[in-house]
Amino acid sequence: MDAGNLVRMANRIGDFFESQPDRAAALADIADHLRKFWEPRMRREFLALLEGGAAGELKPIVREAVLAHRAELMPD
Numbered sequence: 001m002d003a004g005n006l007v008r009m010a011n012r013i014g015d016f017f018e019s020q021p022d023r024a025a026a027l028a029d030i031a032d033h034l035r036k037f038w039e040p041r042m043r044r045e046f047l048a049l050l051e052g053g054a055a056g057e058l059k060p061i062v063r064e065a066v067l068a069h070r071a072e073l074m075p076d
Contacts, residue, residue, distance in 0.1 A: 003054060006042065010058060011062060013030055013034065015059070017029045017030050018059070026061065026065070030061065031068070031069030032069075034046075034066070040075030043073050047074070050063070050067075
């Protein structure tokens, strides 16, 4: 997939959950959404972007969620 598209989609998920008053729950919900609704290939590419520093426009809440819950997002 296109790197920019993955980042845009992740940011939209972050936008939705960012309004939750409980930050820890928001981070867990972002990661859970990515795990449930993104196919393994998408998650693999997204994690590689993040690790490689190529996820430039990624919202801080999404970056924090992915880093905090990285193990859950790793495809089998």
